[in-house]
Each structure stands twice: as C-alpha cells, then as structure tokens.
Amino acid sequence: MTNDLPLSVARYVKTLPVCSRAMAYLCLDNDNVVINRGGALEKCGMPSIEKGVLISEQLPAIAQLLPIGEKAVVLVNTQISTDTIIDLHLFADTIGQWVLIIDNTEAGLILQSEQQERLCNDIIKEKNTKNGGAR
Amino acid sequence: MLQKKVCMLGAFAVGKTSLVRRYVDSIFSEKYTTTIGVKIDKKVVNIGEQELSLLLWDVYGEDNHQKVLPAYLRGMAGYLLVVDPTRPNTYKSALSLHDLVNNTLGPKPFVLVLNKSDLKDEWEADIAELQQLANVAVAVMETSAKTDSGVNEMFEALASALLPING
Structure with missing residues (x-):
C-alpha cells in the first residue's frame, strides 16, 4: 500500500x-x-x-x-x-x-460495543447509588 | 453559504446524539447507543433572511475513563453544552468542558441545554450549580429529544449567535 x-x-x-x-x-x-x-x-x-x-x-x-x-x-x-x-x-x-x-470501521465497531457495555454498567451504578442515597 | 462548526459537548448519555438525530432526521430512539470519537452531520438553518450551514460535530461524551481531546474542538464556532438534570454528575462534566473550550480556543458562544425535560419530575433541584454557566451562555434551553420540545429553538438560538453582527 x-x-x-x-x-x-x-x-x-x-x-x-x-x-x-x-x-x-x-x-x-x-x-x-x-x-x-x-x-x-x-x-x-x-x-x-x-x-x-x-x-x-x-x-x-x-x-x-x-x-x-x-x-x-x-x-x-x-x-x-x-x-x-x-x-x-x-x-x-x-x-x-x-x-x-x-x-477504522472494523476496530471502531468493536470499540463501540465495548464502550457501550461499560457505559451501560456505569449508568446502572449511578442509578443504584442515587436510589440508595434516597433511602 | 456561510458554514459554521458546532460541537455537541457533555457527559456520556445526556442525549447529545438523540438531539442531533431529532434535529437532522426527525427521529428518536429510546435505545442508548454510545458515540466513539465523533459523528459529523450537516443541517442548513434559516435565521431571518440568512442561511447558515451548521456542521454538527457530535463528540463522544466524557466519562470516568476518557476526557474530550482538544483536537476535536479545532475550528469550532460555538457549542451546545448538554446536561441531564436527572444526573447531577453531568453538571461537573459541563463545567470542565466549558473550561476546556476556554483554555483551548478562548470564549465561544454556547447554549446551556437542560435535556430530558420529559423527565422533569426526576430532575434534581440544585440547578444553582449551573448558575455560573447560565450567566455566560447565550441562552439556557430546556429540551426533550423524545418529545421534540425545544430542539429546533436550541439550535436556532446558537445559530443566531453565530451570524455576523448577530443576524
């Protein structure tokens, strides 16, 4: 190339x-x-x-x-x-x-999938913290 | 036609991509899809008799693992600083991104966007934390990408501020 x-x-x-x-x-x-x-x-x-x-x-x-x-x-x-x-x-x-x-399409899509999983977990943790703090 | 680069800035999952999709394609999805790097879109907006082409740079959201790199801001004329008032953590990102812009490019016009107004019952009360940003923003707008409330107005408010002699 x-x-x-x-x-x-x-x-x-x-x-x-x-x-x-x-x-x-x-x-x-x-x-x-x-x-x-x-x-x-x-x-x-x-x-x-x-x-x-x-x-x-x-x-x-x-x-x-x-x-x-x-x-x-x-x-x-x-x-x-x-x-x-x-x-x-x-x-x-x-x-x-x-x-x-x-x-970078191939590697980018893999990265996106990994990041998606990580951030979804972060959102769940944030919600749990918020709900725990409200009790 | 006049072209201006506008960045969507904010913490992850505040709804930056949803706002762009709503504005450019008139669609909304409940499914959260993360942005890596940047997505670039374009939309022509008419402000009075003036036509302006907005180049929308939907930049990845800040999180605990990654900060926005100054290179993505290069050539930016203005920005939409998006927070999710149901998540007070997102205020901190907004403040640090505002500092990043000022330190990288100097002050640029921005609209402070309080997104997810359809969930207003869940908004945290202490919006006073954002007062220092509200004081220097060209506008503070409440929006919902889900219901399409305030979305066009938000982009038009920034576009007006970007026009020569302010329209």
Whole structure:
C-alpha cells in the first residue's frame, strides 16, 4: 500500500502502526483547493473527491480544520456515515496540506460495543447509588 | 453559504446524539447507543433572511475513563453544552468542558441545554450549580429529544449567535 502513496504520506504512514488498513489521501494547496488525491477513497467513504475544487465544497467538515499548523492534527474514530468510521490525520509540508484518511470501521465497531457495555454498567451504578442515597 | 462548526459537548448519555438525530432526521430512539470519537452531520438553518450551514460535530461524551481531546474542538464556532438534570454528575462534566473550550480556543458562544425535560419530575433541584454557566451562555434551553420540545429553538438560538453582527 505505501508504495502507491506520495512520499510525504508514505513517510508519515511509516510512523503509524496501521499499514494493513485501507487508506486514502488528499493534498490541498494553501487556498484549500484539492490538488491531488488517491488511495482507497471509496472504502474510506469519499468516492467523489475532485481535483481543482475547494475542499469546503466537497468536505466542509475538513475545511473547518484548516489551516494545519506545524503540528499534525489527529482525529480518531470519526464517523462520517452509519457504516464508515475513519481516522483523520492532517499534516503540512513543503508540498501542501495533507489529509490522510485511514479506515477504522472494523476496530471502531468493536470499540463501540465495548464502550457501550461499560457505559451501560456505569449508568446502572449511578442509578443504584442515587436510589440508595434516597433511602 | 456561510458554514459554521458546532460541537455537541457533555457527559456520556445526556442525549447529545438523540438531539442531533431529532434535529437532522426527525427521529428518536429510546435505545442508548454510545458515540466513539465523533459523528459529523450537516443541517442548513434559516435565521431571518440568512442561511447558515451548521456542521454538527457530535463528540463522544466524557466519562470516568476518557476526557474530550482538544483536537476535536479545532475550528469550532460555538457549542451546545448538554446536561441531564436527572444526573447531577453531568453538571461537573459541563463545567470542565466549558473550561476546556476556554483554555483551548478562548470564549465561544454556547447554549446551556437542560435535556430530558420529559423527565422533569426526576430532575434534581440544585440547578444553582449551573448558575455560573447560565450567566455566560447565550441562552439556557430546556429540551426533550423524545418529545421534540425545544430542539429546533436550541439550535436556532446558537445559530443566531453565530451570524455576523448577530443576524
């Protein structure tokens, strides 16, 4: 997978423990126009991204995160539709502003199931404490 | 069209996702489904003659094991700070999330949302704990995602505060 990626993205990906997951990338210029895109865009829930168009017209949620500063911005478990969970990594270099999209649907659904069980138990404990305190 | 990022913030299970679902899709489910990370939705709202696109970031609720990370707030124009008055523990999260916003982005307009008004008989009396938040909020709204009470009004109150020259 990393062989198909632009050098900037491949270097960044090497720092992450995610190489087996589907990933896609966008590159934006300083005016936030998409100047390059590739990878598994469809699998990552972004099949129709076009070059030469402002990101705000295609993915307004990402436009709100720009401009990217010196530090990378990472947003894990971003649910963009009922069946797509992605991790977003935004970083900038001399070529442009990069948006790396990594599919996390499988692990995200497992995490959601675990969290659901934990929080349901917490709610029951809260109710028991409240009822006990009222006696 | 003007676009603004709005975050739903609050403790877990206060009804943030239910409020978004009610507002965007006009649906409600009694089943609690936890949010991991963030869910992003969009809704266009008309305030007077102005049209505003709200990008709704429904951020995971704070609990004993996880706090909201500042990265999720990036680019946020305003927020809905949701509490469940049947669970006084959720007030503490609201106060800490308000502090997180102020420390990360500086003051931003927010609506303080007292959700689950359909369960008002079970509300804990001491809402005074929230007075310091109420004093700096653009509005304090009572809502119920279940009955649809106050939901549109809550989003519109925040949207009005986000418009240039306040509409």
